[in-house]
Amino acid sequence: MSEIRRVLQKVREGKLKRLITELLWMYAYVRKYWLLIGVYILLGASGSVLSLGTSVVSRDLVDAVTGVNSAEIIQVAVVYVGVGVSQIFINAVKTSLSLRVRLKVTNEIRSDIYQQILQTNWESLAKYRSGDLLYRVNGDASVVANTILTFLPNVVTTLISFGGAFVIVVRHDPVMAAIALMGAPVSFLTSRYSMRKMRDFQKDNQEVASNRTVFDQETFQNLQFIKAFGLVDRVMEKFHSIQKETVAVALTQNHFQQWTTIITSLVGQAVGYACYGFAAYRLWKGDISYGTMTMFVSMAGSLRGSFSGIISLMPTVIRAGISAERIMEVTSLPRDSMEQKEEADETKRRSREEGITLKMEHVDFAYEGNQWIYQNVEFSANPGEIVALIGPSGQGKTTTLNLLLGLYHPQKGRILLGNPGWPSIESSSATRCLFSYIPQNNTLFTGTIADNLRMVKPGADDKEIRQALETACAWEFVEKLEDGMNTQVRERGSRFSEGQKQRLSIARALLADAPVMILDEATSALDVATERRVLRNIIKKEPNRTILVAAHRPSVFSMCSRVYKIENRAMIQVDEEGIREFLDTF
Numbered sequence: 241m242s243e244i245r246r247v248l249q250k251v252r253e254g255k256l257k258r259l260i261t262e263l264l265w266m267y268a269y270v271r272k273y274w275l276l277i278g279v280y281i282l283l284g285a286s287g288s289v290l291s292l293g294t295s296v297v298s299r300d301l302v303d304a305v306t307g308v309n310s311a312e313i314i315q316v317a318v319v320y321v322g323v324g325v326s327q328i329f330i331n332a333v334k335t336s337l338s339l340r341v342r343l344k345v346t347n348e349i350r351s352d353i354y355q356q357i358l359q360t361n362w363e364s365l366a367k368y369r370s371g372d373l374l375y376r377v378n379g380d381a382s383v384v385a386n387t388i389l390t391f392l393p394n395v396v397t398t399l400i401s402f403g404g405a406f407v408i409v410v411r412h413d414p415v416m417a418a419i420a421l422m423g424a425p426v427s428f429l430t431s432r433y434s435m436r437k438m439r440d441f442q443k444d445n446q447e448v449a450s451n452r453t454v455f456d457q458e459t460f461q462n463l464q465f466i467k468a469f470g471l472v473d474r475v476m477e478k479f480h481s482i483q484k485e486t487v488a489v490a491l492t493q494n495h496f497q498q499w500t501t502i503i504t505s506l507v508g509q510a511v512g513y514a515c516y517g518f519a520a521y522r523l524w525k526g527d528i529s530y531g532t533m534t535m536f537v538s539m540a541g542s543l544r545g546s547f548s549g550i551i552s553l554m555p556t557v558i559r560a561g562i563s564a565e566r567i568m569e570v571t572s573l574p575r576d577s578m579e580q581k582e583e584a585d586e587t588k589r590r591s592r593e594e595g596i597t598l599k600m601e602h603v604d605f606a607y608e609g610n611q612w613i614y615q616n617v618e619f620s621a622n623p624g625e626i627v628a629l630i631g632p633s634g635q636g637k638t639t640t641l642n643l644l645l646g647l648y649h650p651q652k653g654r655i656l657l658g659n660p661g662w663p664s665i666e667s668s669s670a671t672r673c674l675f676s677y678i679p680q681n682n683t684l685f686t687g688t689i690a691d692n693l694r695m696v697k698p699g700a701d702d703k704e705i706r707q708a709l710e711t712a713c714a715w716e717f718v719e720k721l722e723d724g725m726n727t728q729v730r731e732r733g734s735r736f737s738e739g740q741k742q743r744l745s746i747a748r749a750l751l752a753d754a755p756v757m758i759l760d761e762a763t764s765a766l767d768v769a770t771e772r773r774v775l776r777n778i779i780k781k782e783p784n785r786t787i788l789v790a791a792h793r794p795s796v797f798s799m800c801s802r803v804y805k806i807e808n809r810a811m812i813q814v815d816e817e818g819i820r821e822f823l824d825t826f
């Protein structure tokens with residue numbers, strides 16, 4: 241009764257539904273590779289059959305050697321060797337096939353997750369640490385792939401071993417079969433208890449592993465900072481504490497597993513002795529031959545072993561279930577919507593002639609669970625204008641740019657984009673093609689300067705790249721580099737100064753050739769003269785372009801058509817006096 245209540249409770253808590261969803265998710269991959277997995281199962285099954293055959297043939301061999309049927313000794317020896325050699329070849333094919341399937345399935349799952357994460361809505365994804373996502377893509381995906389490959393084949397081969405051994409032993413002596421399975425209830429009860437604990441252990445394991453990835457990633461990304469602040473000892477302290485945590489989780493799990501193994505092994509050994517004793521008794525009574533006794537003992541062992549084998553498959557499923565749950569958690573997040581793609585493409589096409597107008601109408605925005613950044617905001621920017629966003633730090637300049645880019649969505653009001661005189665569309669993932677964006681921090685990738693620029697326009701020739709670099713005032717230092725535009729940038733542009741990195745990022749944004757350009761303090765590291773030259777070049781290159789700048793520096797304001805100030809949860813358009821007031825606060 242209590243057992244039924246416990247199961248019903250689990251169903252109510254949604255655990256059963258969750259498990260079914262996880263299994264169905266994994267089954268979709270099994271279905272995809274059913275042929276390869278099927279061949280793998282067949283090979284495994286033939287291995288089990290051959291190993292059962294070995295026990296039977298070994299009986300005949302012992303009987304032949306001990307004189308029961310010596311006439312067949314050569315025939316039996318040939319079969320015995322044949323079975324052994326076949327097992328070696330089957331194992332070799334199985335290993336190579338297993339590697340192929342594992343690589344295929346792992347790659348497929350990883351690329352699926354990779355793509356789905358990249359297409360996930362930024363607002364949902366931003367809550368995850370990148371190291372954690374990395375672990376889900378690598379660690380969790382491998383666990384799931386291994387299980388998909390090994391679980392079904394293992395179930396089939398273990399069932400064949402169990403069923404085969406059971407039939408052979410029962411046919412010879414049902415009492416022997418009953419003795420061999422005496423330990424089953426203990427194994428069953430131990431496994432039920434351990435399954436409950438294993439789920440918690442696996443959750444801890446995966447969490448610790450994910451934290452470790454996050455820590456390693458952050459350490460190597462910020463190595464320069466760690467060295468500059470002399471933080472090596474502190475980092476090592478944290479490193480050791482994470483190691484300790486990993487060891488503690490592993491040891492607790494191991495301690496638990498050791499005890500369950502000791503209990504099941506003790507029972508197994510007692511059952512083994514009982515089987516041995518019973519077989520010896522029957523031999524002593526003259527009921528069976530030496531060969532049959534050998535076969536009995538080995539079959540009883542395989543009966544016990546395969547029963548425990550079936551039970552020990554459970555932790556594998558639990559582990560895979562947790563990994564599948566972690567993967568599904570991120571892959572089921574809302575995706576970037578591309579519903580308006582056609583309208584956005586059309587707006588971009590028309591923008592060549594007409595440019596783009598941006599509008600915010602009565603917008604309220606707050607990050608999830610936080611206070612309002614602002615309420616009832618009105619904003620507009622027209623083709624050919626440079627519009628500045630100013631205001632004290634942390635008031636919402638970058639947030640506004642992110643809203644315009646459709647990375648976040650307002651709780652109230654609308655953000656509209658369109659060609660003047662044409663119907664506007666609301667900002668979304670689809671309208672991002674209208675923007676080229678230069679964020680505050682540098683976003684250079686490993687590769688050459690040209691590779692970095694070609695990221696936004698793969699077909700760009702050297703002439704186009706040089707033009708973009710010239711407009712961004714970057715050509716003046718690029719042409720002096722040993723390999724010009726083919727010079728390696730190194731990770732995160734470490735070989736360049738901040739101002740040079742900013743100019744390279746601007747050149748890349750220019751090559752994207754979008755009708756709206758967003759510069760989020762993207763010229764802050766340039767000297768005033770260069771900053772002005774860069775901005776002037778940008779306008780000259782495309783007079784219809786709408787340019788938005790988030791800036792602190794007065795040098796930019798004089799070039800702007802309009803300036804908006806964000807402060808105290810409001811955004812207001814300021815005149816020259818307002819700008820002067822803002823500057824007085826410096």
Ligand SMILES: Nc1ncnc2c1ncn2[C@@H]1O[C@H](COP(=O)(O)OP(=O)(O)OP(=O)(O)O)[C@@H](O)[C@H]1O
Nearest residue numbers: 366607610613631632633634635636637638639640
């Ligand atoms: N992803 C986020 N989740 C929650 N709060 C955030 C998030 N990003 C920014 N904020 C908060 O929103 C406020 C506005 O941040 P924002 O980056 O827009 O300021 P800013 O005006 O661009 O500042 P700065 O001039 O320093 O770059 C800040 O208080 C910041 O802490």
